[in-house]
Amino acid sequence: MDVLENIKHRFKHAGIVEKLIYVNLIIYFVTLMFDVFSKWFKTGENIIVKWFSLNSSFDVFVSQPWTIFTYGFLHANFIHILFNLIALFYIGHLFKQYFTSKQFLNFYLLGTVSGGILFLLGYNYIPLFKNQLVPLVGASAGISAIFIGIASYIPNYQLKIRFIGFIHLWKLALIWVLLDLIQLSGNNAGGHFAHLGGSLFGFMYVKYASNKQFNIFKPFTDLFKRKEKPLKTVYKSGKKPTYSTATKRKSKTQQEVDLILEKISKSGYETLSKEEKEFLFKQGKN
Template sequence: MSLIDKIKYKFKTGSIIEKLIYINIGVFAFTLLITVLQGLYKGQTGFVIQWFSLDDNFSNLLTKPWTIVSYGFLHSGFIHLLFNMIGLYFIGNLFIQYFTQKQALNFYILGTVFGGIFYLFSQNYFPLFEGNSSRLVGASAGVSAIFIGLATYMPNYQINIRFIGFVKVWHLAAIWLAFDLIGLIGPNAGGSFSHLGGALFGFLYVNQASNKKIDLLGSLFSLFKRKEKPLQTVYKSKNKKASPKTKAPNQKQIDAILDKISKSGYDTLTKAEKEFLFKQGKK
């Protein structure tokens, strides 16, 4: 199997998070190749960036409407790409443990859109940016939407970080947002505004859905409507019975423990709960 075939196979069989990472890397490589070729022929450099990044001028959005999404797949350099893809890999894979892959894609795309809207608003409203011209690129707004959405849904879930120990998701989200708030007057202020736009989308949608099924692509306006179906998660208990109206005491205890695991992690269980779950698993 050739390298190209291996890449095709990995892309075909990978999760939506892996597909997004492959697409971002592929777009970066293509952009780099085009830039090098244009430079060799003394052509105009940055052709891809000019046509697919998000310009700070509202009028340019009317002529290039796709840029409100396409900017989320472009990066200004290798380090920029690397950090965004590392964040997307770890946060995204945790997200799809509890939500569907379609929901992950929707959060990424719509978080990118909201981030772009916040960027445009900031560049055209605040005096700080008067007389300046900029373009927005990067996957950070989409990653922020996924991360803050996850932290809103299960804030007390604990992640084991090497050399630090267990840290709650909401603590990490607070640090994430703090850096963006500080960056609002920094050299990458436009990027920080876009990150906060994506984060706000993730928070508002999960908070509004509040244990209700997420169907993002149905309508953007559904952000402000209450859903009728429960928020869908990927995890399902193998021990769940056919659909009895009254659950046995053991089943109720199992469900309570599984719910605790989904929200806070297995390591938060007491010794008695772990032993009970182990004994039930052997039956």
């Protein structure tokens, strides 16, 4: 009981990245248990994989629409989940330095959906893959969305890699995408379709969604908004209005924030001075 309570305590107080890792691990071990039972009782296919992996057939998908989400929490084997969760840990914590927990979860889930959609399109409309029944599992599409998203947001951020040195994030993102593209005709084409779908979502979300609201559907909703002309204000004295002291102060503060964010984009968060970090933290709380 103490062990169970300890696990509950750790999960409750963990960050969103760790919680997502725990969820993936729990589902992986549950899948392993069902795999053992299916072999014991000779039931054939693992029921967890059967009902929660994403099948390349549109007919199967229509009967199991939830699989567009659930496949992102299943893994084929230990090596598969090990590398995915290591990537999720490091990429996730870098992402969380600039975005919220809610945005992190959005990237993971919507990146998973985007990867699933491209997987289905590839296996149903590209002649090389037509009529192939292939199940898709893995968190890679969601991780790709997170990685390409943060790389699009701070492309000039530099990571230090052992034996190589510092390398810009956009270069790593480019290698990430190119590796998927050149392996599309290989044995794991479905997985690479999913990676590319997640990567595309991550890029589009950061580049074209509203940075303040983070609403990817904003371009579409704007079409249905009624544009109203601003009211004109007439000043009897004939003098132009002047900015208040508070407005000037706010404008100056925003300029300082913009300069610090530009510095982060070019050189990374670690290059900020203690005063700049404290100033950015205070503004984030306002």
